[in-house]
Amino acid sequence: MIARLVATSPDRVREMIHRFNESGMASLDPKWAGGRPRRITTDDEAFIVETASERPEKLGLAFTRWSVRKLAAYLGDNPARVVRIGRERLRQLLGANDVTFQRTKSWKDTDDLDREAKLDRIEDALENHPDRTFAFDEFGPLREFVLNNSDHPNHTVLTRRLCRRR
Structure with a gap:
């Protein structure tokens, strides 16, 4: 009944x-928990963010910047630690951790002997000076603009080489 x-x-x-x-x-x-169990652990997330923050060249790869597709493929085939993750979930995870990829022209290479030092200076400037805005192009940093109540007498020019070439 x-x-x-x-x-x-x-x-x-x-x-x-x-x-x-x-x-x-x-x-x-x-x-009820709902949904399938998590496949990516918190340690895996930290590893993904750490890997995405490294330049691919430092990991022995033949390109200058990550894309979501390349990073997902690298994580799935990584000999040290395999992390299988879909591209959409990877994109969400990177966005939640404020990791973005600056696209560069992979076909344009340079024979500049100071290239690594310049790239390290760019990374240092971006990480250690969040209150400043930097303008970049293929040759590296062009200008540094100081924001908000600056005590700078004017904007500091980091590299004038490009201006002289034009």
């Missing part, structure tokens, strides 16, 4: 009665 009233099977009604007898009113509020 109850099964017909709630449009279910008699077995389901008996199951709910037994569950109510065992746990009382708590049985009426099941604690």
